[in-house]
Amino acid sequence: DGGITQSPKYLFRKEGQNVTLSCEQNLNHDAMYWYRQDPGQGLRLIYYSQIVNDFQKGDIAEGYSVSREKKESFPLTVTSAQKNPTAFYLCASKNREEQYFGPGTRLTVT
């Protein structure tokens, strides 16, 4: 899983609560990404950041927010506006064309 850490590995929340997922990298990569993965499916892009203090919406940004105040950190907040937040969330960073992934956070909202 390279130099990317995500915490926690498992996260449980009640419906209506916002929750923030952590992603930290020590690879000195400029670009970072958040993906969502549902069972038996591929990855869908939520947000990405090419550089500090800049980020762009991906394909499924509704109900999510991010910040990029430091190069090493790209936290994702799952808001109560996200209708189906239960999923596996993966953070990645990019060097040239390759992406390096963290171990993921499995979020369950009940």
Place this chain on the structure above:
Amino acid sequence: SQQGEEDPQALSIQEGENATMNCSYKTSINNLQWYRQNSGRGLVHLILIRSNEREKHSGRLRVTLDTSKKSSSLLITASRAADTASYFCATYSNDYKLSFGAGTTVTVRA
């Protein structure tokens, strides 16, 4: 939006056999990448093939690319139990946005 589509969705083989999976994509590309995901883990980059390459090898992996058919294949030779995983092809739709297919789940039986 998914750029690549893998085929088959699932594959079960005996240890020592070869595994072949295919990927089709929709738009022109500069390169195509293959990633592996072990159950419940992050993705790991396996191999990148550029649009001007037709075949590339890395250990027991062989990747082919046919840009005229917009397709790629991944061959794993002499499979091992540790090869049990999901395999995804991925292409960039712009310099930063990597799109993944739904993946092929490979099970290697002892």
